[in-house]
Amino acid sequence: MSESSDPASLGPNVRQTAAEMATGDRTETLLQTEDLVKTFGGFTATDSVDFAIEEGELRCLIGPNGAGKSTLLKLITGTLTPTDGAVYYNGHDITDLAPNKRVDRGISMKFQVPSVYGDLTVRENARLPIQQFADGAERRQLVRESIDAAGLSGYEQVEASTLSHGQQQQLEISMAASLEPDLLLLDEPVAGLSVDERAKIAERVTRLNEDEGIAFIVIEHDTDFVGEIADKVTVLDEGDVFREGSIEEIESDPAVKRIYLGEDDGGDE
Amino acid sequence: MKQALSQARYGIAAVVAVVALFVIGALAAPNLTFRVYYAVSFIVLAAIGLAIIFGIMGVINLAHGEFILVGAYATTLSVTKLGVPLPAGMLVGALVTALFGLVVERVIISGYVPNWIGQQTVGRDLIKPFYDRLADSMVATFGLSLIMVQGARIVFGNSINQIGVPFGSTAGYPDYRIALVGITAGVLAVVYLLFTRTDFGTRVRATMQDEQTAMALGINTERTYMLTFAIGSGLAGFTGALFAPLLSMQPTLGSQFLVEAFVAVVVGGASVVVGTSLSGLMLGPIDALFSDEFGEFAGRIALLVAAMLALRFLPGGITGVVDRLRDRMEGGS
Amino acid sequence: MVAASTPSAITRLRNRLEGPNTIGNSRRFWTALALVVVALIAFPVVGGTGSQFSLFLVLGLLGLSLSLVWGYAGVLSFGQVVFFGIGAYTFGVVSINVPTPAGITGAVFAGVLAGAVVAALLGYFMFYGGVRDVYVTIITLVSTLVMLTFMAQTAGSEWTIGSAALGGFNGMPAIPLLTLGIEGVFTFQFVFNDLELFVPVLGVVNIDPFYYLSLAVLLAVYLGLRVLVNMDFGRVLVAIREDEDRTRMFGYDVERAKLVAFTIGGGLAGLSGVLYAARNVYIDPSVFQLYFATLPVVWVSVGGRKSLLGAVSATVAVEYVRLSLGGELALVVVGALLLVSILVLPGGIIPWIDDKLSDGRLDVSDVESPETPPEATEP
């Protein structure tokens, strides 16, 4: 992976050298949080969350609104710093690491609100993440792949803001995936999409997970979508892990339905 | 309800503290206290009109000084030429500026008039409104400011006669300036009540936060914009009216207020009344005490440096700090 | 892969100069630009020494510095005049203390360096402190007034650096005449050194060499910035301008990129200040006044925020009108011009012209027109 040639490129070398990877103790766990707490003044968003993701795992995160899903994601990407507790990635403590440094380590994210660069063309959007680690012919190749994977070939010169909601989601997933991350976080990727657009995204995520071994944490309310793609599901309620298991276990568990429907079942002690 | 009550509790406590400090100060070191409170009032009055136009409506109004000029000239001319008593003259100043603000809003800021003309002639809107377009509104109001200053010079000449300062002085400090402190408190109270306790106030805040939803709820957002801008202008005009007896009546008088106003609004943060008054309470004493200790030059530099540090170390301005403090206190209990 | 002959030097150069971030990528644009440059070269021969016009070229650099910082990095700064003034004063102090040609040449670099260093310090204070959008604007606005208030009171004799008195509000007088080069090797005096030139048709004409220096510097900086903004660095800046958080999550050090852009902008503003002081042989604190600090924002807004060409052409146009309109109504006319131009063309004049002339970017409907349904284009 050659460092991109132009001197003023500020993007860091995305892929870490093999040596650096080796020193971390080689566990299967890719990401782990220990008693992760985040409070906003009086309100506790996450309440000592212990949560772990294995390499290559596709985990879905569900739970009622305000359960702390987005906060947990932001603590992992570094946009928020926790009040207490720690986040480990590949065995390294990244609790206080800057967001862009975490991207170096292989964490990438698609935002809840689709945020592609509206004024730029599809090609310019796709090129941005790739330009920091690829150059010349290789860069053109990766950009073309990224656009094709998003189903937007032929749209290279189109201004991103004029794309449909679904197309923008696909483009942003391509951009996040083009960093060749180990862990890709998606925040409600199919919210507000039509049925066939959801199917396309589901197929896209599964392909990235199986073909390229990218681990996922996907926040999504649509249980059919979750059922289709999830290896394992975690249910968050009032800032803490409430249940964890396969989609079947979760769907059949009455307590989960109750917290969704709002009856307070007094916890599961 | 519980939260509203506790918020009021802090508000009242703060006001009582400020008044108590004033009374104790007036007894112990009257002159210094009057000067500190005058400095606070100057900043609050300079900023109150802008807090609405910039703070709420997202229009960087570089012609804010010239709105104060309109108020000052209208008051002075109505008193000197029409023989109107001073208090009435001040109301005239505020009203004339409010009307002027209305015209500016309709013709330039919201583009209602040009678009109406556009519809008649070309069949489409000519311009986009300036709300929440910070940079563009800055250029537009900079042009407006040039026009107003030179226009005032052409129409009224390089200066007009100034009205006398009423009342005498206590402890070597002009009574009129002490009265100004009281009037400032009154203005803050009225604006606070207007924006929090009246349904017009809620309509304004709804429109400003999300125009689409406000429209969906049946709020006439066009009228709300118009009235809010007019009120902002009227307050700036009232500031001009209040300072008319104190300043030399020249077309360039607005420039003295511009910096204090912008700094106070930005340092103050989101909320109009709480932000502006708190930044006044912070920056005013710094200006007054440094001037007292090290001379006027040091006072001026201290104010500017304090503003830079506040902008740097208080994200979200002072209102941000207050919100965080309040959350912590409530969270803690 | 057709073995295209290695691209000729010109196309390689054009590839570097052109890109989505700059206006004017067609051959037509380059011929038009060449024409304008030739016209500007001929202008002093016809327009009377061009010594007045050189002011607009010098201020064009200041416009470019804001266009880079605001137009590309999205940082609306009122502080460019701070670096402009500091560059000018540094040039004055160094050249007064070392009035030899080498000293003066050194003073030019000192001025640019001073502008860049102060910009880096202020930038670090703001960007690494998490200060964003309107707060940055107000901090830079306040910094100009701190400079104005401070410099106005440096009239006392204690405010003398070496033999250069800062001069307070009266300004720093008697800045040496700009003479570049090394003693003995080659030196040339650019200011107050009109050259006699025999032109066949017009007879003997005198021209101001400083005009050509500022024209050359402006052209070089313009082309340099075109290369910069079309490089990967330029694309990162544009991405930051569009959506800072999204760009951070692509692994870019946003704070460092903004700081680098802000520092380059400071250096450019410093260079403009140096040439301004050299041209007028004088500098005073009025460059820190709010009125002068607002002008760059006006130039870049009127010309077109997202275009270097817009910034340069609008600077020259607005300043020409502002300085040549006399009479009582001058300020009213300038104010009205600004108001109308931002009302009718908020995106700026040059981008508007560019849209009219070139095809520019497509719209999704252009691609998804009924007869070519999206599926049809699937590979």
Place this chain on the structure above:
Amino acid sequence: MSRDSISRRGFVTAGGAALVAGLAGCSGSSSEGASTDSASSSETVKIGVLEDQSGNFALVGDPKYKASMLAIEEINADGGIDGKEIEPVTADPQSDNQRYQELTREYINDEAVDALWAGYSSATREAIRPIINRNEQLYFYTTQYEGGVCDWTTFACGPTARQQLGSVLPYLREEFGPKIYTIAADYNFGQLSADWVKVLANENDAEVIGEEFIPLSESSFGSTISRIQEADPDFVMSMLVGANHTAFYEQKASSGLDVPIGTSTAMAQGYEHRRIDPPAMANIYAGVNYMEEVPTAGNTSDGGFVDRYYEKYPDAPYLNEEAETNYFTTYMYKEAVEQAGTLEQPDVIEALESGISLGTERAPEAPEGGSIELDGATHHVDHHMWVMKADEEHTVEAVTNEKIPEQFLSETVGCDLTQETEQTQYTPVDYFEEAE
């Protein structure tokens, strides 16, 4: 040669330049003749007058412009200079030093003016002096200023700080006592004037017990007034300048501070006593060479300077100190040109250096039978200084008056422009240690 024709020509060439290179043909004549073509042969006398009519200094600059036009009109009605009509070339520099530099450059290179009047503030003078020195242009600077400019083509004919403070300070010392509190605008003029107060205090065994400098942008004086009240001086010397500082007088009055105030700047320039309600300016003593209320035959008699000024400008607000200097320097120039018999600037300068003197008719500051002289060596004027007092109703009367020569350059520094072609500005701190 009105303003518009210049900008139109400029516009055409710029427009032409932008269009096509080979435009030599259609742009008409070659550029303006070289600047040194001898104007004496042409039939008009070209005078450049650049005074602020808008911007911060418009209030004090406009009367200067009007007085110059009055003098030119009178001279032309009376047959011009040496039979040649005066052709004024004017523009409004808008109190903007950049415009002053451009216009000065244009008036010297393109217009080739025979003499130039330009600028109110010291900052403007210093901004254009490099251009003037370089082109050796005859230049009249007509504002009262800190003094010390010894420049062989510049005639600083306004009174200096030493002359103005030298007239009012000794009087107040006699009347009220030795303790002085100085407040001054925080820039060159204010700081140098404060130095002169110390020098004069030393000469009149008075004592400066407090000194304060106020930024030009400051308009609230609470702390300054309370410090003055504490110091309790016998009188205050005020060198405040500009619109914002006028607020001091109003705030002083409404704070009940009624210490007498000596000034070299208030009332005479910005006519505060006409603009602010009494009694704000009560008890203020201005040491000036001229004010509208100066009671001399040439000034206030029927058909005098004041009548002629208001006849030409019925709605002018006031006839201020600098206006009279613009007026009499135009007549001095006329006399010098007629004495030299040519418009060649070196000869006119030599004629001016031969010592021109004007009586009350053309220099209204001089009383009946009195006169003012242009000192050839220093290019300054020995003025007839007046101390004018404003009472409770702001009516202004003369208290004392005396002739005061320039002194600083002539006696202390020894600047003699008839011998050397100097171009420097001297400051009192170089010559008086008490000015430290």
